[in-house]
Amino acid sequence: MSTAPQLVVHRDKELMAQAAAARLITKIVDAQASRGSASVVLTGGRNGNGLLAALAAAPARDAIDWSRLDLWWGDERFLPEGDPERNVTQAREALLDSVPVDPKRVHAMPASDGPHGTDVDAAAAAYAEELAAAAGPENHGPVPTFDVLMLGVGPDTHVASLFPELPAVRETDRTVVGVHGAPKPPPTRVTLTLPAIRAAREVWLLAAGEDKAQAAAIALSGAGEIQAPAAGAYGRSRTLWLLDGAAASQLPRSLYPPASA
Numbered sequence: 001m002s003t004a005p006q007l008v009v010h011r012d013k014e015l016m017a018q019a020a021a022a023r024l025i026t027k028i029v030d031a032q033a034s035r036g037s038a039s040v041v042l043t044g045g046r047n048g049n050g051l052l053a054a055l056a057a058a059p060a061r062d063a064i065d066w067s068r069l070d071l072w073w074g075d076e077r078f079l080p081e082g083d084p085e086r087n088v089t090q091a092r093e094a095l096l097d098s099v100p101v102d103p104k105r106v107h108a109m110p111a112s113d114g115p116h117g118t119d120v121d122a123a124a125a126a127y128a129e130e131l132a133a134a135a136g137p138e139n140h141g142p143v144p145t146f147d148v149l150m151l152g153v154g155p156d157t158h159v160a161s162l163f164p165e166l167p168a169v170r171e172t173d174r175t176v177v178g179v180h181g182a183p184k185p186p187p188t189r190v191t192l193t194l195p196a197i198r199a200a201r202e203v204w205l206l207a208a209g210e211d212k213a214q215a216a217a218i219a220l221s222g223a224g225e226i227q228a229p230a231a232g233a234y235g236r237s238r239t240l241w242l243l244d245g246a247a248a249s250q251l252p253r254s255l256y257p258p259a260s261a
């Protein structure tokens with residue numbers, strides 16, 4: 001069942017990143033207190049990396065028990081290990097190299113020079129197996145119930161590497177698929193599918209900047225998920241859109257009424 005999107009609009013992208021980082025710290029600490037460990041799905045892109053950098057700079061990051069945190073990725077650019085364009089490389093630079101994560105719990109998606117070579121479909125299948133192995137009986141499916149799954153919203157409404165109208169966004173069975181011919185470079189990618197995304201307790205969509213305004217307005221105005229993948233991303237208990245004022249500037253008034261004078 002889909003959860004209706006809730007919106008939080010911050011003044012600008014810096015404040016949005018700081019507030020989202022504070023929110024994420026609280027979620028992780030709460031999950032660790034109630035379930036022993038936490039699992040978070042990271043996103044690539046400018047807004048996702050901005051959040052990770054804000055988290056790295058937040059003194060409260062030390063409230064997290066980094067050894068009891070599983071990190072997964074929503075998508076990856078299928079490039080060689082260490083390539084600066086890989087989402088995991090950027091996450092390491094923004095945060096992971098400066099906190100004591102357990103390397104065994106950092107579940108990066110395969111690289112194009114990894115065990116599956118350049119076979120992106122085999123790489124996707126391997127990541128699906130890794131997710132399935134981490135899912136317990138309480139998860140009722142082939143992926144863990146992630147505590148928080150974050151998605152940067154692209155200017156074309158893509159989330160993860162689910163681009164409008166491409167086969168990956170139509171996938172209803174597999175949890176991870178290879179993407180061929182993505183309109184944003186690089187063309188070859190690995191992505192979670194909508195069914196995997198919807199296994200998360202909370203899905204957070206991040207959109208900051210003027211170039212995200214139209215995408216946010218389309219996705220939040222009843223568009224279909226094939227044409228606007230962000231519209232199909234929701235969590236089991238909560239779907240949260242975290243925006244800045246620029247990204248919220250084209251939202252219908254019914255969703256984001258202008259402040260009264």
Ligand SMILES: O=C1O[C@H](COP(=O)(O)O)[C@@H](O)[C@H](O)[C@H]1O
Nearest residue numbers: 043044045046047152153154160
């Ligand atoms: O390529 C990607 O882009 C999106 C959005 O990136 P942004 O820079 O426009 O914020 C991101 O969500 C995705 O993870 C990434 O691979």
